[in-house]
Structures are given as structure tokens and as C-alpha cells.
Amino acid sequence: MNKKTVKDVSFQGKKALVRVDFNVPLADGVVQDDTRIRAALPTLNHILEDGGSLVLMSHLGRPKGGPDPKFSLKPAADRLSELIGKPVQFVSDCIGDEVKAAVDSLQPGGILLLENVRFHEAETAKDDSCREFAKQLAQWGDLFVNDAFGSAHRPHASVSGVTEFLQPSVAGFLLEKEIEYLVNATTDPERPFVAILGGAKVSDKIGVIKNLLPKVDALLIGGAMAYTFMASEGKDIGNSLVEEDKLDEASELLIDAEESKKNEMLIPVDHVVAEKLEANTPSEVVRDIPDGKMALDIGPKTREMYCEWIKKAKTVIWNGPMGVFETPPFHEGTEAVAKALADSDCMSIIGGGDSVSAINKLGFADKVTHISTGGGASLELLEGKELPGLTSLTDRD
Ligand code: ADP
Ligand code: MG
Numbered sequence: 001m002n003k004k005t006v007k008d009v010s011f012q013g014k015k016a017l018v019r020v021d022f023n024v025p026l027a028d029g030v031v032q033d034d035t036r037i038r039a040a041l042p043t044l045n046h047i048l049e050d051g052g053s054l055v056l057m058s059h060l061g062r063p064k065g066g067p068d069p070k071f072s073l074k075p076a077a078d079r080l081s082e083l084i085g086k087p088v089q090f091v092s093d094c095i096g097d098e099v100k101a102a103v104d105s106l107q108p109g110g111i112l113l114l115e116n117v118r119f120h121e122a123e124t125a126k127d128d129s130c131r132e133f134a135k136q137l138a139q140w141g142d143l144f145v146n147d148a149f150g151s152a153h154r155p156h157a158s159v160s161g162v163t164e165f166l167q168p169s170v171a172g173f174l175l176e177k178e179i180e181y182l183v184n185a186t187t188d189p190e191r192p193f194v195a196i197l198g199g200a201k202v203s204d205k206i207g208v209i210k211n212l213l214p215k216v217d218a219l220l221i222g223g224a225m226a227y228t229f230m231a232s233e234g235k236d237i238g239n240s241l242v243e244e245d246k247l248d249e250a251s252e253l254l255i256d257a258e259e260s261k262k263n264e265m266l267i268p269v270d271h272v273v274a275e276k277l278e279a280n281t282p283s284e285v286v287r288d289i290p291d292g293k294m295a296l297d298i299g300p301k302t303r304e305m306y307c308e309w310i311k312k313a314k315t316v317i318w319n320g321p322m323g324v325f326e327t328p329p330f331h332e333g334t335e336a337v338a339k340a341l342a343d344s345d346c347m348s349i350i351g352g353g354d355s356v357s358a359i360n361k362l363g364f365a366d367k368v369t370h371i372s373t374g375g376g377a378s379l380e381l382l383e384g385k386e387l388p389g390l391t392s393l394t395d396r397d
Pocket of ligand 2 (some may be wrong): 354
């Protein structure tokens with residue numbers, strides 16, 4: 001990576017302003033899933049061990065333009081304190097006199113978490129108020145660390161805005177690791193390189209397909225978006241989901257892949273269909289989708305074909321489930337792909353909220369190489385886009 005990281009700077013006696021992603025689910029003021037807080041620990045511990053103190057900032061949810069107790073980061077402070085084994089001081093704003101006093105009295109080894117930055121509209125504003133807000137946030141540190149991969153695609157005050165006023169601005173371990181896997185693996189992959197893309201909509205993933213298709217040896221399509229591709233070839237899809245306004249683009253992609261002799265783009269050859277999407281509803285496996293039925297999972301032949309590719313592959317990127325995995329019996333295609341990935345020694349990289357939850361549910365999280373923590377940010381990286389949260393950091397000399 002051509003950006004400075006926490007390894008390139010000294011934190012001795014310094015206050016580090018750190019943008020973390022503590023956008024965690026809450027219920028009754030308690031953190032329900034602390035994965036994102038745990039993901040920040042290596043960076044936070046490194047800074048503390050190096051003699052620094054921490055001023056942490058994050059967003060949580062989408063509060064509408066002002067303070068709202070439902071979106072307070074206080075529960076995250078409590079959870080962080082349990083995980084890190086030290087007191088975490090919390091202040092009820094992220095700018096102003098109370099914050100200034102807390103930052104001024106912060107001792108080496110101390111930890112301070114600021115309240116939700118999105119309680120100020122300026123955090124996400126597209127005008128000069130964003131820059132002004134960033135300038136105020138930047139006062140709280142001697143240097144800036146960005147470890148909020150999940151927000152790295154947002155040009156917000158606490159993500160990229162502060163870097164204008166605070167140097168050096170460096171990447172934390174989580175951000176660095178995500179970039180390493182999602183960018184490096186796709187730029188210079190060990191081959192065969194296979195991408196498996198599924199999920200609900202072609203429109204969400206079309207940018208990813210376009211960027212990855214020229215790079216992969218095979219692109220395997222599953223999920224609901226397979227039916228837009230099938231419809232674009234004039235095949236019958238019954239009542240399966242289709243995005244009519246994407247038919248032309250889908251058809252062009254299939255033609256591009258067909259003409260390129262370097263790679264293959266595969267769509268399902270058999271399907272699990274049912275009359276309605278309902279748990280334990282009668283279902284059957286078909287090659288051609290009959291009228292009145294919806295295709296809700298890839299069939300056994302397709303699973304076998306996709307798993308063969310996974311077996312041969314040295315690098316696999318997977319984003320999006322192969323079927324309606326939340327609703328049995330339509331989970332089997334996703335399960336087969338997840339199992340093949342867990343059994344393989346290839347470098348396996350998984351992104352996308354639902355695919356990650358499928359891997360976790362199956363208990364395969366330890367058997368894959370990398371699980372991305374950021375849905376939107378990982379999609380933008382796979383689309384080949386630059387992330388403001390990364391480009392704004394200090395270059396390595
Ligand atoms: P990810 O979060 O991994 O990026 P998406 O959000 O794009 O994935 O898509 C996940 C959703 O797609 C799941 O809720 C799943 O039920 C749905 N889905 C997958 N296959 C089908 C299908 N054949 N018909 C309808 N919905 C589907
Ligand atoms: Mg999703």
C-alpha cells in the first residue's frame with residue numbers, strides 16, 4: 001500500500017484522533033453484535049502500547065439532523081471498555097467545550113469516545129459546513145488514524161475531511177488489511193481467479209461484474225440476478241425476479257464474455273423452483289423454469305459446476321448468496337458454495353452483508369481467508385473505485 005500506516009509513525013506522548021466504525025446494532029442501549037468494535041482492537045492496542053492516547057470518533061445509524069438517544073454511542077463505549085479492559089471515557093458531543101476539556105485532560109494510555117458525529121448535519125454535508133466541522137474535529141488529535149473501512153467510501157468530515165487539517169493521516173490495521181485483500185488480490189491474483197456473484201439485484205453488482213470480468217478466469221453468477229441474465233438471452237424465467245431496465249446491459253456483458261477467449265461467465269443451468277417464496281413450501285429441481293414458478297436457488301448441477309471451479313481456483317472472491325438462503329429449502333446452493341470455499345486452500349475473500357452472515361451462520365468463518373467488514377466500501381473497491389477515506393491519507397515517501 002502506498003499510504004502511511006500506524007506502523008510508520010510514533011504515538012509516544014501523542015493524542016491519536018482515530019475514526020473507527022462502531023456503527024453497531026443496538027437494542028435497549030446494549031450492543032447486539034460487537035464484531036466491528038473487536039475489529040478495531042488491533043489498531044487501538046497498538047497505539048496504546050506505543051505510548052499514545054485515543055480520541056475515538058464514529059457514526060452510528062442515520063440520525064436525522066440532531067442528537068437522538070436511540071443513536072448514542074454510549075453503549076459502544078461500555079462494550080469497548082469490557083473488551084479492552086480499561087475505562088473508556090464518553091462525552092455527549094464530538095465538538096465544543098466539554099470535548100475540549102476532556103481532550104486536554106486525557107493522559108497517555110487514556111481512551112475517550114466522542115458522541116455520534118452524525119448528530120451534526122455538517123458531517124455528511126456537501127457544502128463548506130462539512131469542511132468547517134472537519135476543522136473542529138481535527139483539533140482533538142496530534143495525528144489522524146483512519147480505521148473505519150465500512151465508511152471509507154464516504155467523503156465525510158470525520159472520514160476524509162479531517163485529513164486537510166491534521167497530518168500525518170495514516171491507515172489503521174483494519175483498513176490496511178481490507179485494502180490488501182480486496183485490491184491486491186484482484187490486481188495480481190494467483191490463478192485460476194474466480195469471482196462468484198449473487199444476491200438480489202444485478203443493478204447493485206453490475207459495476208463489480210464489469211470491473212472483475214476482464215480480470216477473472218471465471219465469473220459465476222447466482223442469486224436472483226441470474227434471472228435477469230437468463231431473460232436477456234430470451235430464456236423463460238417464470239415468475240423469477242427480473243430487472244427489466246437492466247436487460248440490455250446484462251446481454252452486453254454476456255456477449256463480451258462470450259467473445260473474450262480468456263475467461264468464462266457462467267449462469268445457472270438448473271434451478272430450485274416453487275410457486276411462492278415461503279419456508280418449507282413444495283419445491284422441485286428443473287432445467288427450464290415453468291410458467292407460474294419462481295427460481296429461488298441454483299440447482300444441483302449448477303452447484304457441482306461452481307464447486308468444480310472453486311476446487312481448481314487459487315483465488316476466489318464471493319459476494320452475494322446463490323439463493324434465498326434465509327428460507328429453507330432454498331439455502332442449499334449457498335451452503336454448497338460456502339462449504340466448497342471452506343474446504344479449499346485457495347485465498348478466499350468474502351464481502352457483502354448477506355454472504356458474510358451466511359458464512360457465519362454455517363460456522364465457516366475461520367475457514368476462509370478474509371471476511372470483509374464493509375458492505376458498501378467493499379463493493380466500491382471491487383468496482384475499481386477510489387475510496388476518499390484512503391486517497392486522503394498521507395503518502396509513503
Ligand atoms: P450481499 O448482502 O451478500 O451483498 P445482496 O444483499 O445483494 O447480498 O442479496 C441478498 C439477498 O438476495 C438475500 O436476501 C436473498 O434472499 C436474495 N436472493 C438470493 N437469491 C434469490 C432469488 N433467486 N430470488 C429472490 N431473492 C434472492
Ligand atoms: Mg445485502
